[in-house]
Amino acid sequence: MVSGNHTAHETRVAAARPDVESAEWLRALADMGPPREAALARLHGLLVRIARREVARRGPRLAISGPELDDLAYQAAADALLAITGKLGQFRGESRFTTWACKFVILEVSAKIGRHFWRHPAVPLDAEDWDRLPGRFGFDPAQEAEWRDLLAAVRRAVDDELTPRQRQVFVAIVLNDVPLDALAIELASNRNAIYKMLFDARRKLRAALAANGYLGHGIVGHS
C-alpha cells in the first residue's frame, strides 16, 4: 500500500468554483435567520432520505430491522447535519455540494452499523475456530484431501509470520467474520489502521505460501 507523497496526485485536486446549485446551498447555509433555517431543513430532509435508503439497501445483510433501523437512519442524518454545518468551510468545490454532504451521512450509517454489531456479537472476539477457514473461502469438504495441506500452510504462516496484532485482526475478520468497522471500534482503532494491518498480513501470507511452493496450483501470483 502506497502512502504519502506518492499518492498526492490522487488525493489533492485544485479547489474549484462551486457549480450554481452548490453555490446556492453555501450561500443559504451561511445566511442568517429564516433563509438559513429553510436551507437546514431542506438539507436535513435530504440526509434523512439518503440515510433511510442506505439502511434499507444494507438492511438485508444486517441483524437490524424495523424501527431500530429507522432510528439508526434518523440518528445518522442528525449527526451528519451537525458535522456538515461544522465543516462548511472545508468544502472546496471539487464535487457537487450535495455529494459532499451525502458522504457524511453514508459514513455515519457505516459507523453506527459498526457500533451496533457489538450489541449482539455472533462470536466472541477472542474465539479461534480454525474449522471455519475452509468454509470462509468456499473449499468443498468433499475435496478435503486436495486443500488440507494448503490450509495447514495458511495456518502455519498466520502463526509464524504475522505480528500478534496482525494475527488478532486476521482471526477476528477472517475466522470470526467480525466486520472491519466493528473491529476498529472494539480495538479503539480506526478503519484505515485495521485495513493496513490486514493488508500487510495478506501480503505476508501470500509471500509465505509462495516461498513454500503453494502458489501455482491455481493461485496466479502477483503480490
Place this chain on the structure above:
Amino acid sequence: MNGWPELDRFLRTDPRDVGCAQAMDMLHVYVDLVAAGAPVEERYPGIAAHLRACGPCGEDFEGLLAAVRGEAH
C-alpha cells in the same frame, strides 16, 4: 479444490492501493466522476484499487453512488 479463487482474491494485494483514509477523503469527487461517466480508474487508480479490495469502503462507495443516482432521478 474450488476455494482457490476466493483465497487468491483475499491474499492478492495491489501496491497502488491508497488505503481507507485517502479513499474516503476523495470519495465525493470520485463518485461524482463515476456518476458522470468519467474514466475514474485511469485518473484515480489507487482509489479504484482500494475500493475493489476494501469491503467497508466499497460499501460506502456503492451507497454514495446510489444516493447520487437516486437523487438525480
